[in-house]
Amino acid sequence: MDRALDEGEELLNDLCESQLLSLVKDKNFQAIKYRLDKRHPKYKKSSENAPEVNEEEVMNKVIDTLGLKAEDFMEENYSKTLVRIADYIHRYGID
Numbered sequence: 001m002d003r004a005l006d007e008g009e010e011l012l013n014d015l016c017e018s019q020l021l022s023l024v025k026d027k028n029f030q031a032i033k034y035r036l037d038k039r040h041p042k043y044k045k046s047s048e049n050a051p052e053v054n055e056e057e058v059m060n061k062v063i064d065t066l067g068l069k070a071e072d073f074m075e076e077n078y079s080k081t082l083v084r085i086a087d088y089i090h091r092y093g094i095d
Contacts (some may be wrong), residue, residue: 020034026081029082032082059085063085065082066085066088068081
């Protein structure tokens, strides 16, 4: 019984990882951020003692600071915009 549960858990984990990678390929910002935060040493943050962050407020602040417009989020500009946002957050943090 335990073996069957372990195999089911492993299968589900594989499925979730596959879906996460699909979202990253589709340029889903939250999926990209999640993957980098969890797996890339440069972006990993300690969750201990970390204040709770309102992601919507942070993104609105970054969008306002960078002067981004709706056209910056159009398909042809999306990758460049994500790089600008990631660079800003990496350089200046999200306070």
